[in-house]
Structures are given as structure tokens and as C-alpha cells.
Amino acid sequence: MQRGPERTTARGQPFGDDGIPMIAPIIAPDEQPEPPPLHALQADLIAVLVAVSSGAPRVMTLEGGRALPSGPFELGHRSLQSGLRAWVERQTHHPLGYVEQLYTFADKDRGGEGGARTISISYLGLTREMSGGEGGWRSWYEYFPWEDHRAGVPPVIGGLVAPALAGWSAAAPSRAERDHRRQRAITAFGLDDQPWNEEMTLQRYELLYEAGLVPEAHRTATAADKTVPGTTMMGDHRRILATGVARLRAKIKYRPVVFELMPDTFTLLQLQRCVEALAGRTVHKQNFRRLMEQQELVEETGELTSEGIGRPAKLFRFRHAVLAERAFAGTKLPLARP
Amino acid sequence: MQRGPERTTARGQPFGDDGIPMIAPIIAPDEQPEPPPLHALQADLIAVLVAVSSGAPRVMTLEGGRALPSGPFELGHRSLQSGLRAWVERQTHHPLGYVEQLYTFADKDRGGEGGARTISISYLGLTREMSGGEGGWRSWYEYFPWEDHRAGVPPVIGGLVAPALAGWSAAAPSRAERDHRRQRAITAFGLDDQPWNEEMTLQRYELLYEAGLVPEAHRTATAADKTVPGTTMMGDHRRILATGVARLRAKIKYRPVVFELMPDTFTLLQLQRCVEALAGRTVHKQNFRRLMEQQELVEETGELTSEGIGRPAKLFRFRHAVLAERAFAGTKLPLARP
DNA sequence: GTCGCTATACTCAGTTTGAGCATATTTCGA
DNA sequence: TCGAAATATGCTCAAACTGAGTATAGCGAC
Structure with missing residues (x-):
């Protein structure tokens, strides 16, 4: 929508999704009684950086396509967004244009062991340039092969996803749960002549996760035949990518x-x-x-x-x-x- | 939309805005090389808790209406959302139903002095119950009197806001900047027979902030006649409230x-x-x-x-x-x- | 029984949307 | 050189949707 910081908040900071400013304002900090600080807390910034080239939507990756650019939020950073920009530009040598926040989470099971907790703050970034360079640009359909319906419903759905989800539904402990699983699979993947909704990328990934059909769902190695194709990523980066895809697909329709x-x-x-x-x-x-x-x-x-x-x-x-x-x-x- | 945790992610956690799960998943944390932890970092959870009663949209407040319920994210919390629930329920004695994340920020100018940095994570919560109790429920139009157009355009717009913004526009340093300010005021507040867009609550508040027409914009006390009516809040709580209002107004249209x-x-x-x-x-x-x-x-x-x-x-x-x-x-x- | 009020049914025109037909320009290959 | 293949662009058409209005029904109060 905007190139650079065109839409800005009262503090001259760019707006993000849903008109929410990306950076916090300058406010006199004098009244709130601050509670004692939390030890061993840290914050990670993770970027879903998107470009489109030769007909494919591409995402910037590191580690041979297994990770999204990320780094810790540091004391020196002026804001979350500037911290993100710094990290991404250092890791990818690629300037960041439009940026909007995706989601923040801090699950107990994540992060380092011991008392340390990590807050993960994810961002979506859009860019035109395609320096190649690091060679980290991958089509996002490598990660979600079932998401590309440009040439019709991809065969992986009828061939693998639908049967696997049917098995998962059938294995439900109760009749109600079984029907519920079926219903969810049908609406998410457009089975049974239901319409395909391209915005449900995240729900689809989560459904596959819940059904144990993506390797990330297993803490130990799983037989390949029990999972659906698609490149996996470190930690929950693939889930963050799915979040970014869903957000962008929704957003192009109204902004x-x-x-x-x-x-x-x-x-x-x-x-x-x-x-x-x-x-x-x-x-x-x-x-x-x-x-x-x-x-x-x-x-x-x-x-x-x-x-x-x-x-x-x-x-x-x-x-x-x-x-x-x-x-x-x-x-x-x-x-x-x- | 859902009562309780009906739509859930693969990990059984509820979805929030745009289908984004509210809580992070359980993932094997073993590969990412964690950088050294950031000292003196802490995270605050802030809630915009909404109910509707006797024709007014109400928001739960503390401190005589000057603050939103909030508290630090602690090591013991299972997730950001559960931390928020704990705090809100302790402060307001009011159970939290539907919850979705609003925004996260960490501006350098905010938070404690010295090296400490605070990350603020804000949430929107919806509820039916109205225990009254703490008496902290306030109509959100107390904070944004220009936002209620049910009985026509409120007089405060023509009487105060429009002239004040006109003055601010006229005082712009350049002709281009002046036109830009005028244009922004017109579209944000529906002046000059432009249509009123109720979803632009945040942009309007930010515009008033930028124009110096809300007291929060000043670090020192300001003459009352230089500002627009509306109850102020601590820190940037009013801005967070505006974010919640805008989000909710947009969301009721598609969910x-x-x-x-x-x-x-x-x-x-x-x-x-x-x-x-x-x-x-x-x-x-x-x-x-x-x-x-x-x-x-x-x-x-x-x-x-x-x-x-x-x-x-x-x-x-x-x-x-x-x-x-x-x-x-x-x-x-x-x-x-x- | 009429008035004031709310509930509910129906109409109607203008706009938006999904889909198709037709025609205009090019390049390329036989 | 001619047509096939590919793309660009203009136009039509019906179904669905939307904004707004009219008309009628059921209730309590006076």
C-alpha cells in the first residue's frame, strides 16, 4: 500500500495492519507503578519477508530454507520494528520496505531451558527487490504444496491430505469429536465440493499439525509416510510463515x-x-x-x-x-x- | 464469535484475530542458537475489556477510569494469554471470555528509566457479564466523544475538532504539508461531506495527538482550551483503547x-x-x-x-x-x- | 378506539459481481 | 505470406447484493 513510511501515526510512525501503528508513541512515563522486573526474559524478532518473482510468491529464508530471519530484540533498538529491520538487513543484506506486525507469543514450552522465557514477535515484510544474493528466497509453496490452486486443486489434497485427515477423523475417541474433525477438514480444505478458501492457510496448517501429519508435530522422528509433503522449518517458523501467508492473502483484498x-x-x-x-x-x-x-x-x-x-x-x-x-x-x- | 475456546488451533488453543492462534504451540526447542539474554527486559500485558450495557459500549477501567487493567508477564504464566487472564481476573474479579491480541510495542521512550525496557502486549477481550462491582465500567465515548454518531454528527466535531484541526493545518510549515494535513483531517473526521468511517478511530486519535489537541501529547500541563474534550488516561492507555475500538468496529463486520x-x-x-x-x-x-x-x-x-x-x-x-x-x-x- | 410504539413483510431501483462473447494487435512458425 | 497462438481490451448479461422506502400487524396506554 504505502512505499516507505507514508501512512503514519501521530508520532510519525507507520501504521500496520488494521491501522495499528507499528511503533509505540512518545508518552510521558511517570505514573504507572512498575512491578519488579522479570528475570531471564528475552524477546525474539522474526520476519516473514515476501517478494514475488517469476510467478512465485517467495519468502526470505536462512539455513538452507529451514529458518526465517530472526534475532533478539536488544537494548539499543529504538523500537521493535527498528530492531527487526536491523536484524533482517544484517542477515539478509536486503532492505526492508513495508512492515507490519503479525503476532506475539511466549509459550512456556518454547525458549531456553531453566527459568528463561522467550517472547517471539513476528512481522510481515513486503519488498520488490530481489537481489538473490544469499539465495534464501524460496517459493512458499515449497512449504505448503496444498496451497497452490492456480492450476486447479493440487493432487496432494485428494491423494494424501484428504485420506490422511479422514483417517484422523475416524480415529476420534467419540462420535461427536469425529464429526467435528470431519467438519473441520471439509471446510478447511474445501473437500466435498465445499469452496476453497485461500485465506485459511493457518487453519489448514494447524489442522495438519493437530492430526500429526506434519513432522513438526512430533518430538521424535516420524515415518515419512505418515506425513504430508512440504519442506519443514525450525521450531515453529513454518507456523509463523503460515500466519504471514494467511494475513497477506486476506489483506490484498481490502488494502x-x-x-x-x-x-x-x-x-x-x-x-x-x-x-x-x-x-x-x-x-x-x-x-x-x-x-x-x-x-x-x-x-x-x-x-x-x-x-x-x-x-x-x-x-x-x-x-x-x-x-x-x-x-x-x-x-x-x-x-x-x- | 465463539463462546469459550471453540475455534482452536492444532494445539487446542483458541484462534484470535484473522485466525491467528492466541497461544504459541508446543515445539521441540533444540536448534536455534540463542543469543545472550537481554538485561532488564520486562513485558506488560494490557487489556481492553469490552461489554455493552444500556446502549453504551463499556470498557473496564481502573484508577477512576484513568487506566486499563494490566500487569507484568511473569515466569509462572503458561502463555501470554493466560498471564493476561490471571491479571485481569485478579484486578477486576471478572472472568474473561473471548480474547484476541491487539498489538505489541516497545518504544525506547516508554518504560522505566535507566536500561530497563518494557514490552507492552495489548489484548482485546469481550464479555457479556456486567458485575459492576469495581465500578470500573465506562462508556468508551467518555474517552472519544467524537466517535458517537448514532444521533448524528456530534457537535464537538463541527464546534471544536474541525476548527482546531483547521488551525493546525494552516500552521503547517509548507504548502504541501498543509494540504496533506487538511486531507488527513477531512478523511479521518468526515469533514467536507466526506463519509464518516467509524473504523478510523485510531487514526482520528492519532491525528488529534499529532495536532497537540489531546493532553497526552504534552509532557507538561496544557491549557484546557487548547485540547478537545474526552477523558484522558495514563500513559498511552487511551491509544490502546482506540486500537481496541477500531479493531472491534472492523471485526463485527466480517466475524x-x-x-x-x-x-x-x-x-x-x-x-x-x-x-x-x-x-x-x-x-x-x-x-x-x-x-x-x-x-x-x-x-x-x-x-x-x-x-x-x-x-x-x-x-x-x-x-x-x-x-x-x-x-x-x-x-x-x-x-x-x- | 385511537395513539404511540415496536415488529415484520414486501417492494424497488441502483450497484456490484461472476461469467462469457467479441474484437484488436502482436509474434512466431510453417 | 498466412494463419495460429497469445495477449489486450471492450461490451453484454443475468444473478446477487444493497440502500431505502412503503405497508401492515400486534401490543400497552390513555
């Missing part, structure tokens, strides 16, 4: 964030392909451009593309002005007039 | 969370009044009930109300089944068929 992933000028088909890559499903071409035009999100540059086959397409650019003009918030209540 | 605030059975008018209280604006009655019926969110109990004036209304209850049946995620992309 113009796709443009963060596009070059300055682009054709409508390129834009469409980008959206399709993220959503994991195809879009009706004519309706897509109708939508783009009537929302006035883009404007023609006046130029045409020459590259590629077929009739040359008009080049467009994002209308940054809409960020100031419009509010971007869905209204679904039947409002009465004043 | 059936209103029912968390309703008694078990209710009339459609009661439900409508609850939505109106939260949204701060009125709703077209006939269309509202059409929406409720066609979405099959409620079912008749078969009984009628006798209390009150006018024709008795049918009583309804929330159809908990829809939580299992449906996915609840807006689709706004023009999707193609397979």
Missing part, C-alpha cells in the same frame, strides 16, 4: 498492498499474476481489470510494453494519491442515513 | 463476534442496538434483520418477549453451528472458475 511487491510500472496482467501468485488461485481477467479501473488504484503511464508475445499492453503505475484520498475500510453493515 | 456481548437469547432489535453502540452509528432496521436472516447467524427460540412497549418480538439465539459450517473470510477478488 492496496500488492503494489509493494510490484515494480514502479507494470501491466495489468503482471499485476494480476502477482495477485494470483499470492492468492494461489486464478482470477477472471476482464473482471480484474474492471476492478482495478473502477477503484482508481492505478493510472496509465502512456507507454506500452514491447517485450513478450501478443498485443502490447499499456503500462500502469500505482496511484499513490489514493492513500490520502480514501479510507480503505470495508463497510458491510447496512447503514442508515443521518 | 460474528457481537454475540460474545449478547445474552443467550435476544431480540433482533437488541442485537441491532448492540451493533449500533459499538459502531457508533445507526443501522437500517429492515436491512439489518434481512442480513441476519440470510446469513443464518441466528435462529428463533420460539418464544416472544413480553417486556417493554410495542408489539412483542421473537427471541433469537446465536447459531453456534455456523462457526463450524462456515469459513468467515471475505472474498473480494474476482475469482475464476476452475
Whole structure:
């Protein structure tokens, strides 16, 4: 949506998801009676850094694709977000553009042993540049092969996921629980002719986890035939990635964030392909451009593309002005007039 | 939306906003090389606890309405959420039902002096019960008088807010900055016949903060005539409250969370009044009930109300089944068929 | 019995949305 | 050179959705 810090809070700090400022304000700290500090507490910052290239949504990884960029929040950091930026830029040599917070957790079972507790704060970042460099960019469908429905329902669903989930449902201790599991599998994966909902990425991953169908669910090595394909990651990084995918898929529908992933000028088909890559499903071409035009999100540059086959397409650019003009918030209540 | 922990993650933990699990999973913690712990780090949990009664959306407060319930995250807490529940229940003697995370921040200017840093993790909680008890329930419109548009545009906007913002805009250092400020004020507050967007609660508060029109923006006491009416709070609690209001106003439109605030059975008018209280604006009655019926969110109990004036209304209850049946995620992309 | 109030049914036009048809330009290969 | 293949773009159409209004029903109070 914005390039750099365009939408900002009263303190000049950028807004994130749902209009929530990414950084905390400057407030006179004088009244709250602070309780004694907690020992051995630390905070980790974890980034889901996304770009789209050659038709695939890519995520920046480390350790041969097994980890997301992350690092501890340090005393020197001005804010959580600046701490994150510092770490990611050091680890990936890649500047961070748009950033929004995903989620914070601090489970007892995580973190170091002994009394230490780790708070994990995850972020979603979007970028256009693709320096390659570290070579850590991976298609997120390597991690979630069942999520790409652009070429129809992927065979892994009918072939592996559905039967495995059926077995898990059947193994439920009670009839009610069995029906509940079935229902959840059906809605999450669009079985039984239920519609596929691309935004349920996290629920699907969690369902597979609960059913023991992803290796992360086991503390010991598991037979490969008992799990569903897809690259695993350290700790719960794959779950954080699923959170980022779900958030981004939801967000592109009501906020113009796709443009963060596009070059300055682009054709409508390129834009469409980008959206399709993220959503994991195809879009009706004519309706897509109708939508783009009537929302006035883009404007023609006046130029045409020459590259590629077929009739040359008009080049467009994002209308940054809409960020100031419009509010971007869905209204679904039947409002009465004043 | 759900009562108690109905939608849960693979680890049996409840989902929060956007399907994000509220609690972190149980994962084998063995590979990540943990960096040295940060000294003097602590985490605060802050709750925006909401209920609706007698036509007003209420928030649980402490300290005579000047603070939100909060407390430190402690080693003994199983998770952030359970820590929050413990604190809130101890402070307010009020059980917590539906809970979702709002935002986490850790600004350098906040927290204790010296090297100590505080991470603030805020939550939104919804409840039906209204024990009164501590007497800490306040209408959130006490804090944001400009947010209640149920009886038309509140006079404080035309009388105070708009002129003050106009002055702030005029005082901008450059022409571009002046236009930008004007534009922001217009879209945020629905001036110049722009539509009012009730979801922009946070942006409005932040705008007033930036313009120096709320006392929190000043480190020293300010002349009352330079600020806009509305009860202030400690630190940035009012900003957190604004975040919660904005989140809830957005959420009631795409997830059936209103029912968390309703008694078990209710009339459609009661439900409508609850939505109106939260949204701060009125709703077209006939269309509202059409929406409720066609979405099959409620079912008749078969009984009628006798209390009150006018024709008795049918009583309804929330159809908990829809939580299992449906996915609840807006689709706004023009999707193609397979 | 009429008034004030709320409940509920129905209508209607304008807009949005999903889907398809048709035509215009290019490149590429036979 | 011509057509096939691929892309761009304009237009239509019906179903669904939405905002807003009209009409009628049932109840208590006076």
C-alpha cells in the first residue's frame, strides 16, 4: 500500500495492519507503578519477508530454507520494528520496505531451558527487490504444496491430505469429536465440493499439525509416510510463515498492498499474476481489470510494453494519491442515513 | 464469535484475530542458537475489556477510569494469554471470555528509566457479564466523544475538532504539508461531506495527538482550551483503547463476534442496538434483520418477549453451528472458475 | 378506539459481481 | 505470406447484493 513510511501515526510512525501503528508513541512515563522486573526474559524478532518473482510468491529464508530471519530484540533498538529491520538487513543484506506486525507469543514450552522465557514477535515484510544474493528466497509453496490452486486443486489434497485427515477423523475417541474433525477438514480444505478458501492457510496448517501429519508435530522422528509433503522449518517458523501467508492473502483484498511487491510500472496482467501468485488461485481477467479501473488504484503511464508475445499492453503505475484520498475500510453493515 | 475456546488451533488453543492462534504451540526447542539474554527486559500485558450495557459500549477501567487493567508477564504464566487472564481476573474479579491480541510495542521512550525496557502486549477481550462491582465500567465515548454518531454528527466535531484541526493545518510549515494535513483531517473526521468511517478511530486519535489537541501529547500541563474534550488516561492507555475500538468496529463486520456481548437469547432489535453502540452509528432496521436472516447467524427460540412497549418480538439465539459450517473470510477478488 | 410504539413483510431501483462473447494487435512458425 | 497462438481490451448479461422506502400487524396506554 504505502512505499516507505507514508501512512503514519501521530508520532510519525507507520501504521500496520488494521491501522495499528507499528511503533509505540512518545508518552510521558511517570505514573504507572512498575512491578519488579522479570528475570531471564528475552524477546525474539522474526520476519516473514515476501517478494514475488517469476510467478512465485517467495519468502526470505536462512539455513538452507529451514529458518526465517530472526534475532533478539536488544537494548539499543529504538523500537521493535527498528530492531527487526536491523536484524533482517544484517542477515539478509536486503532492505526492508513495508512492515507490519503479525503476532506475539511466549509459550512456556518454547525458549531456553531453566527459568528463561522467550517472547517471539513476528512481522510481515513486503519488498520488490530481489537481489538473490544469499539465495534464501524460496517459493512458499515449497512449504505448503496444498496451497497452490492456480492450476486447479493440487493432487496432494485428494491423494494424501484428504485420506490422511479422514483417517484422523475416524480415529476420534467419540462420535461427536469425529464429526467435528470431519467438519473441520471439509471446510478447511474445501473437500466435498465445499469452496476453497485461500485465506485459511493457518487453519489448514494447524489442522495438519493437530492430526500429526506434519513432522513438526512430533518430538521424535516420524515415518515419512505418515506425513504430508512440504519442506519443514525450525521450531515453529513454518507456523509463523503460515500466519504471514494467511494475513497477506486476506489483506490484498481490502488494502492496496500488492503494489509493494510490484515494480514502479507494470501491466495489468503482471499485476494480476502477482495477485494470483499470492492468492494461489486464478482470477477472471476482464473482471480484474474492471476492478482495478473502477477503484482508481492505478493510472496509465502512456507507454506500452514491447517485450513478450501478443498485443502490447499499456503500462500502469500505482496511484499513490489514493492513500490520502480514501479510507480503505470495508463497510458491510447496512447503514442508515443521518 | 465463539463462546469459550471453540475455534482452536492444532494445539487446542483458541484462534484470535484473522485466525491467528492466541497461544504459541508446543515445539521441540533444540536448534536455534540463542543469543545472550537481554538485561532488564520486562513485558506488560494490557487489556481492553469490552461489554455493552444500556446502549453504551463499556470498557473496564481502573484508577477512576484513568487506566486499563494490566500487569507484568511473569515466569509462572503458561502463555501470554493466560498471564493476561490471571491479571485481569485478579484486578477486576471478572472472568474473561473471548480474547484476541491487539498489538505489541516497545518504544525506547516508554518504560522505566535507566536500561530497563518494557514490552507492552495489548489484548482485546469481550464479555457479556456486567458485575459492576469495581465500578470500573465506562462508556468508551467518555474517552472519544467524537466517535458517537448514532444521533448524528456530534457537535464537538463541527464546534471544536474541525476548527482546531483547521488551525493546525494552516500552521503547517509548507504548502504541501498543509494540504496533506487538511486531507488527513477531512478523511479521518468526515469533514467536507466526506463519509464518516467509524473504523478510523485510531487514526482520528492519532491525528488529534499529532495536532497537540489531546493532553497526552504534552509532557507538561496544557491549557484546557487548547485540547478537545474526552477523558484522558495514563500513559498511552487511551491509544490502546482506540486500537481496541477500531479493531472491534472492523471485526463485527466480517466475524460474528457481537454475540460474545449478547445474552443467550435476544431480540433482533437488541442485537441491532448492540451493533449500533459499538459502531457508533445507526443501522437500517429492515436491512439489518434481512442480513441476519440470510446469513443464518441466528435462529428463533420460539418464544416472544413480553417486556417493554410495542408489539412483542421473537427471541433469537446465536447459531453456534455456523462457526463450524462456515469459513468467515471475505472474498473480494474476482475469482475464476476452475 | 385511537395513539404511540415496536415488529415484520414486501417492494424497488441502483450497484456490484461472476461469467462469457467479441474484437484488436502482436509474434512466431510453417 | 498466412494463419495460429497469445495477449489486450471492450461490451453484454443475468444473478446477487444493497440502500431505502412503503405497508401492515400486534401490543400497552390513555
